[in-house]
Amino acid sequence: SSSASSEEKPEEIRLDYAYYSPTSLVLKNFGWAEELFAEEDIEVTWTLSQGSNKALEFLNSDSVDFGSTAGAAALMSKATGAPIKNVYIYSKPEWTAMVTNPDSGISSLEDLKGKKVAATLGTDPYIFLLRSLAAEGVAADEVEIINLQHADGGSALVSGDVDAWAGLDPHMARLELESGAELFYRNADFNTYGFLNVREEFAENNPEYVNKVIELYEKARTWILENPEEAAALLAEEAGIDVEVAKKQLERNDFSNPVPGETHINAIVEAGKVLQAGEVIKADVDIEETTNALIDPSFAEEVIGE
Amino acid sequence: MSLELKNVSRTFNGITAVKNISITAEPGEIIGLLGTSGCGKSTVLRAISGLDNDYDGEISINGNTKKEVHDTTGFIFQEPRLLPWLPVLDNVTFGLKGSRAEKVQRAKEYLESVGLSGKEQLYPRQLSGGMAQRVAIARALVTSPEILLLDEPFSALDAFTKMQLQDLLLDVWNTYQSTVVLVTHDIDEALYLCDRIIVLRGQPGVIDTELVIKEERPRARGSQEMAEYKRKILDRLDLNNAHSYTS
Amino acid sequence: MSLELKNVSRTFNGITAVKNISITAEPGEIIGLLGTSGCGKSTVLRAISGLDNDYDGEISINGNTKKEVHDTTGFIFQEPRLLPWLPVLDNVTFGLKGSRAEKVQRAKEYLESVGLSGKEQLYPRQLSGGMAQRVAIARALVTSPEILLLDEPFSALDAFTKMQLQDLLLDVWNTYQSTVVLVTHDIDEALYLCDRIIVLRGQPGVIDTELVIKEERPRARGSQEMAEYKRKILDRLDLNNAHSYTS
Amino acid sequence: MAKNQSELASVLVTSRGVKQKSVRVKKQYKGLQSIMLGSILPIVLITVWELLSRIGFFPSYQLPAPTVIFQTIVGMAQDGTLWGHIGITTYRVFAGFVLGTIAAVILGSLVGFYKKAEQLFDPMIQAFRSIPSLAWVPLFILWMGIGEPSKVTMIAVGVFFPIYLNIVSGILGVDRKLIEVGKMYGLSTFQLVRRIILPASLPSFLVGLRSGLGLGWMFVVAAELMGASQGLGFLLVVGQNMSQPETIIASIILFAIIGKLSDWVLKKVETRSLHWQDRLVK
């Protein structure tokens, strides 16, 4: 698709960075994008995304060209008609899991019946919770889901206000280290991947530059794979978290497969079905079609090869 | 400026305060308005001033019958109504136009006349009742209005200061030939100052008596003729009070 | 109640308003306070009332020299100071204690005495200047205070109403034997009401003259003796004004 | 006392009513006219918005058309969830408002009246005043857990500050002359506050109430971040998390409507209780 490149080049390229996307931090930190695009007189601006929903707001309002989100979040936005597409997977994170206090007596999802579970509605941990419950055959209405922001869910767990928490890194890593919280249910495949999304308009007008950004991301990804220690230090430094926490968080990120493909499509479709069942995504949305419209592997395939 | 009231009435919430007041004042005339408390003197003054335009009837000022405030009219209210955030001097210059220096100079002259020189920088809350009233008098007189409405301007003043200010008023009147309507409770004052005295009575207030004082000015305070006039007015007032109190 | 001022002085921001005022009042005496505008009459009254306690010197009320408000003291201020959110009736009952019905009944009596029956439900903004002043008078008198401080209570009233209220004051005084301090600019009024007249003068105000009026009550207004007294006082006042205006 | 005043007020009203039938008709007409004038802006706004949405100027994934929003709200009304959201939020705001008002009246009166109290409390209160609602969230969860108390208290915090500020300044602005009247009649400090200072500073107090109520609605979002499963703030945040623009806008519209209604009640109270003011009639 990139062969149909247009003559014009953008005046600036607006990237986002996010603490949940270590790759973006590395890229920003080393200034590789500025270096590359300075040759062409293109300005690079960085915007911090504080969460998937912010990144999507930025994308939808034409405030950034590239935005990092969780896969499910991108799907939800796409389902309302947002003109974005996913062109790259910045990592396969296991950023969410079910967490409980060490002496709570909870060791499986079965034990959650009738208990209070904190989660942030509409975010990856929430989807993770629903999918896990479904996978283990526990009905969602058998547990009491308490809507709390990620950090507050952690606090509520520690103070005993809730019995379990669908946690998110780095909060989760931190709790593990500091109060000995336990991850009693993990499933990396129920996480919905780190999506690098681009605005459709930008992709259409400047396909080459999408490729260039993917190249840059690849450079950063390779660096992380080669320098895990430094990467952890960098994450800790940038995000202002403990090195130990950063290490734990990075360990749970799999940077091996950046090209969107079947696995990702399947994961997103599964997540989408759960969301549709929970009436988060409207019933009249065709999940598979939306997913296919969202995920566009062509750029990454072209840059990286299969 | 000539001033004419034709059948002016004013009703508040269905209760009539004054009824069918008709007064004609020649340019340069001083009209006194006497009457018991609550009979509607201030109401008439407010109607003339244009501040109140819910009255019935017609008021024409130099032939203009529009219900609006004329900026050639000066009004000394029954209360001092000083602006509490301005010191005395700025209160007096409030209505003046022109350069600051001119305004200050004029204001100081008048403050001197009302016996308040040296008090220019005091704020209203630092004034005694009579001082505040005198500032209000200076504020109104300093603009040399062509029509001057005075609502018991000297009631808060001691006998001597009062006389001084009555003479000041006559000075201003002499210089600018203002048409003056003066509400007062002091019959001596009315006799000393006015060309014509109108006595209101009753509730609603109506015109009871009109007295023309022909005496030349300056008049002697407490002369024989005056005493005679005074007796007449007192008679009218008593009657009228007895009436309003029993009703 | 007896009342004694010893060398009372009051200074505002370094400027002395009154100096070395000493007055002794027997229980049941009516003291008149005369003086030019701004000489410190209200200041003295505020000191006696206890509202102002930054004065120097000593004031003892029935031997008590504490600088505090005594709730047996009634004060009619120079302005009506009605509470704008209360209708006339509630303004009058404001200082009363007891059951609502009793309070209302008493208040209505006094409102009748000041010529305001039928106006119970009006709000202060609906009153004329003199009516407001009369409500204030009723509010103070209805509590039958043992010490009564009056700051030009009748200045906003017409001659007839004024006389009526002077008599009302004498009635109250007769019944409760209150000790009264009355500030006034009306010499006739002072002569009609007071046992003793104290003339202040100058700035800072000092006691200039003290006049004892021996006449029995009820007194005739405008008798020969009164005229004589009046001349005396006018003399003192003129002198004193001439002095203060040139300074 | 209160009964009596309302008695008086009703006397006044009826006596007026009898005498001014024509005025009343005029008033009704005026009321209608006023409502019509007030509707102009919202109607224009909604029409323009609808048009722009129709021609696609606002894409629906950003700002759905008013009709869509309306359908969303109607949908919620039909499946019944709407009343739950509105009910629980209104309850929380109301409870928080009452709590916050009480606290503000007590502290405000103390601070306005006693110099020592001012020196002791005021600096601290002024410092707390600029802490954003979101900042309180973790602390409130820590101190009070995630039940209703923490939510109501959070709203009370929001309500407190403007009321406090207005009370203190209202008290400071009360005319010395009127306070002296109270003192002359031997009122105790408490009576002085109740009978002179409160009524005299009523205009300021009522503005404080209205300001405070507005802030109460604003603090709802922070309050309902603390473990709510219902409520307008909950709706808003969930809408944001789930990229549902119509939910977001619907909750905004609901905030506006209910906020306006609650303010309208206070405004009525204001007009009623300040009828004694000697205002210039516009």
Next chain:
Amino acid sequence: MAKNQSELASVLVTSRGVKQKSVRVKKQYKGLQSIMLGSILPIVLITVWELLSRIGFFPSYQLPAPTVIFQTIVGMAQDGTLWGHIGITTYRVFAGFVLGTIAAVILGSLVGFYKKAEQLFDPMIQAFRSIPSLAWVPLFILWMGIGEPSKVTMIAVGVFFPIYLNIVSGILGVDRKLIEVGKMYGLSTFQLVRRIILPASLPSFLVGLRSGLGLGWMFVVAAELMGASQGLGFLLVVGQNMSQPETIIASIILFAIIGKLSDWVLKKVETRSLHWQDRLVK
């Protein structure tokens, strides 16, 4: 005019100064005493908090001890980031405050003064008043992107409402008697507003300003959700997203301190410009 007034004021001050040396010393002493009284509560609070943290009542991953917070702030001061955060946030609040005040003064005067303007604008404004700051975020991003303008405007929105409300009520509360004085001297409507209504409603306006400034600080968080990379609100949200309790609390403390300082400035202005009020001295 303004110049003149300040001249007068200074005359007044100096003439007082000369006459009251002893009073001045007394005042200084009183100022000190007042500061000391004001510090009691914060000191007690911090001490108790430190103690509770030391004995482990508050686990550090939830509520770090004051000393830890202090170190965090000092650390930020040393590496220089602190000034960036404070600077940019203060700038935004200041700009938003100015903007919001201007808008509120214009609209408030219109609405307070003209019945038609009131009927037209007021209902709408009152409805907007209860929309939470967070709700505006997506709309502002949509309309204005994520640059400084949207942030400053967001803060201006917060500042606007309390000022507007106080101005309108202040104008309504101006004594008719004084307005009549202005009319008698033939003042135009604009002059009337400037020379009578504004000064007379100044107390109310100033409370509005202080309330508005407080709200400005609160709205910073929402403003800095719109793509900021610096600022106190940013610090707070990052702290929450990144599980850094010491950053959260540090930002709260900074909000409190700077908010208090900015309010202190306004309070000084208030005391200065209301010296003419006939208040009861406490």
